[in-house]
Amino acid sequence: MNAGGPKISIFSDPPSPRRRIRQLDDAAANRIAAGEVVERPASAIKELVENALDAGAGRIEIAYADGGRTLMQVSDDGHGIPADELELALSRHATSKIDGSDLLDIRSFGFRGEALPSLGAVGRLTIASRAAGAAEAAEITVTCGRMDPVRPAALRAGTVVTLRDLFRATPARLKFLRTDRAEAQAIGETVRRLALAAPGVGFALIDRSDDAPREMFRADPVQAEGEEALRQRARQVMGRDFVENAIAIDAEREGIRLTGLAALPTYSRGAAVAQHFFVNARPVRDKQLLGALRAAYADFLSRDRHPAAVLFLSCDPQAVDVNVHPAKAEVRFRDPGVVRGLIVSGLRHALAGAGHRASTTVSDAALGAFRGAGVAAPIYQMDRAARPALDLSRAWQAPDPAPQGFAESAAWTSARVETPAPDAQAEDATTLPLGAARAQLHETYILSQTATGVVLVDAHAAHERLVYEGLKARLRENAVPRQALLIPEIVELAADDCARLLAVADELAGAGLVIEAFGPGAICVRETPAILGTVAAEPLLRDVADELADLGATTTLGARMDAVLSRMACHGSVRSGRRMSAEEMNALLREMEATPHSGQCNHGRPTWVALSLADLERLFGRR
Known part of the structure; x- marks a missing residue:
């Protein structure tokens, strides 16, 4: 309504006389x-x-x-x-x-x-x-x-x-x-x-x-080829941190190949500004490709974090239409489902191969936190020691030939200390990636010694991820348990939404949701995933239908079940404040090394931080 003012309507004016059709110059x-x-x-x-x-x-x-x-x-x-x-x-x-x-x-x-x-x-x-x-x-x-x-x-x-x-x-x-x-x-x-x-x-x-x-x-032009060429160019364009925290991607399905670099989940961004897709070397901004990237990282990042990636899709030009828009930024694939499946499975397989690895920026941030915001005092020439005196001082401060770790020293009383089991000492666990547990700090963090430095592990976050991965593995091994509704629920939807849902009815049944047509514009829900408990069928179906319309595929059911498993893992993992024995701490470290994605918790935060001896020496001004 336009009260008090003139009424504006494109239909209020009398029809204009017909104009002749003419050719624009x-x-x-x-x-x-x-x-x-x-x-x-x-x-x-x-x-x-x-x-x-x-x-x-x-x-x-x-x-x-x-x-x-x-x-x-x-x-x-x-x-x-x-x-x-x-x-x-x-x-x-x-x-x-x-x-x-x-x-x-x-x-x-x-x-x-x-x-x-x-x-x-x-x-x-x-x-x-x-x-x-x-x-x-x-x-x-x-x-x-x-x-x-x-x-x-x-x-x-x-x-x-x-x-x-x-x-x-x-x-x-x-x-x-x-x-x-x-x-x-x-x-x-x-x-x-x-x-x-x-x-x-x-x-x-x-x-x-x-x-x-x-x-x-x-x-500058890169002389290398293949993955090394991309790494060198990505270092020039996206920076050294991205390259150091990226894993190589190489997967192929039905004549379509996916290559490139994808960052670890712990190297995430606050916005989708570091996501680059190329189709036959053409840079594109396609919402289906970006949606597949988001789906691949959905289990590792919270909703407010975004992955970083440089991904190349190579296929027969006949399998993709680049003539969708004059700007040529959008493409249309002959079989978009294959492309989406390749991106999701290829990225998840590569991330699983990264194991317990976490990004180096986590350690850099920790080092910066230790240093604080203070500015180091200048060192004048008169304060510098002569080379012979400096060498003598370093030799005097050198450790004993048989150093004692925290676990062997009886004088260490500020942390929870347990002597490692004889087997752990015999195999020298410090040579393993996450080292040997030496202490538990504040009944929350495990301090581990490695051959090149120290590792600090958040025991609760790490164990939560281990339990979560175990629950998902057991769910994949067995069929998703379903619960039949005593009274099937009828959900009325738009005709096109019904058609999309019924087209993937078999896929939804495999995820525990059994639906069937119930006349025009309605769907009958007979069974739902048991792990979700009592489910409101209508909003669930609408979410799935919206995702199908937007991306051509759905991860809503899987995401909801993963969220339930994540909550179960949180309640079933080691709680902060619980004292752990040396055997328990070392067993946790070994399981982290053997479990994919253990470098980040269920919410995308890092589970461990590593500091090298060089980092420690810089903290204390020894370098």
Whole structure:
């Protein structure tokens, strides 16, 4: 209601007279196409860099000013464009990537022939290029759809594409851009994503907003191949911490291969900003792929944490449609269920192979907490000891040839100490990954000694994970027990939701939920998983139907059963405040080493922290 004011209705005006159908001119058509292809400066950069990659460039330099509003320039050393083809390159649907005979057999980034004419329709676009073997370079300029003649240019090789005054022809679009800083960040993210797709190509991103240009990102060409090439490029793009805490992924199913790097659950992020998917080397943002990634980590992370991963899907181009949207950021697979199953199973198998491993950032954070926020006092030259005196001091402080650990020392009284069993001493458990238990601190934490340092274990969190994994294993070995409802529950749903649920009725029955059709627009629920106890069937079915509509698959039932098992594990595990014997502590450490996913608890927190001898020496200023 619009009380007190004029009533606004699109139906209140008299019908307008019929207008004649007419053909839009090329300028208007290009501006319309630009609205889909060029959403923001980062979209233009993406199209131009992809053209450079298709041209076989070995090095690409990207420059921008004022967040891309006033200047964007992409220079490459690719094979270039002949002078007699420059004008054609600015025509709609003109491309060298495909011949148009098969739109499913696409093996290049670009293929629609819309980017360059769209950019020329909304700004001032200049293309300077020198084709391989050409005597001289040439350039062409188009301003808001008005094309100038081709003229000679000075250029050694490759192509330089310069776009100035973006949205000059459609100034209203400028109002929808964000701040220069936000647009520059989007450009940086686009370039980094493309750099991950092409490790063998060098990238440089330069901000020319000020008089002194600033290099915002650089990635030199990687000479290695395969997994090592990806690790080196990921180190350049995502940082050393990600690479050190990532596990290699390599799985294949029905002709589709999944490779890449996925971070340990303990190396999680607060937002989904470190998730990169590539389909046949093309960077994509597909909700089904992201949903499969989330499902693979669902058992290891809480809802407010997100995994980090760089994953590549390789398949026959005929099995995937990249011509879904002009921006080419979405894809459609011929068999999406196979792709989702490959991602979930491949990631879970790799995470299980990581065993009890936890991320190194956990130890770094612990070390930082020990150091505190204080600033170390400066050391002056007069305070430094001479080398002979320093060597003598270190020799005097060296440990005895037969050092005593906490468990062997009777003077250690601040912690719960148990002498290890003779068998544990005989096999020298300190050489094992989690070492030998030496003490229990505050009846909560196990202090273990390893060959290279110490390990601090949260006994409750670790045992909770062990119990949880054991419960899940027993549930997988046996069929999910079901309880029949005394009175079957009838749930009314939309017709399409009913169709989705009935299509996966066998899968739901395997998870303990038995349903059947009950007339049009209704489903009868006859049995539910016994482990869930009393279940409200209607909200459960609606959740499952929504997930099927959104992702094409459902994990709702499994997630609910896992949540019940997690609560059971929490109540059945070692409680904080309980004193443990040396045998119990060492048995817990050995079981952690043998159990997958024991490096994090059921909520994604780390179960243990390791500090090396070098870390301890730095804490006490010995290094």
